[in-house]
Amino acid sequence: MKNDTVTYQTAKDTKGMDCFILYLLNEDNLNRFYAGDVVNKQYITPLASQYFHYNGVLGIDLVPICWENKFAMPIGEEKWVRAVFDPDKHLIQLHVQPNNTGKCRVLTLVLNDLYGSSPYSEPFLNNAIRIFQRHD
């Protein structure tokens, strides 16, 4: 299997580090999440939490699990992606299983971070990765 390592950079955070940004967790955007998607639930509102719960969106609390050196979890409604988080190296490995379903699959993985002095209008930045898989 080919192992592509990519770095996405569009903005600077408050420490001058490159980061990618996305304002996804606004309540106006909730209907863009589907069952099997994964979000960091640390900063979401009660309304968002309720929406995610009833729509099968998996909320994870990244702060406690980031204390571990490395951890893995199956994600997606059919558990078709295995995500391996490596906080020390700032890497997320995504292992995608073969698609025999006869239809395309898509999954959204959203992280976020808090920036008190962010130059943007919102208190935190969201990082999102969208995984798309074609079918035969």
Add this chain to the structure above:
Amino acid sequence: MRANVKLWRAIGICIIGILFVGCNTNLSATKHHASGKKNKSAHIYMDGSYVMPDDTRMFKYEDVFLNFNSKGGKKTVKYNQEA
């Protein structure tokens, strides 16, 4: 006479406001387009108006796309901040 002065002053403020908003919109569009071109070579598709073939979800802002064929595989994303 005084009413005319107030009217022209209001029209002037409106024109300046429209010009200001227009300039900012152009700057934002240019920035997004530039970053999108840069990342296409890295197999990340950057286009805020991208729509999935089987999925009508569309994100308003920039997004990161990782595309896999039906055989699956492994890809690694590196991020530059504490998650």
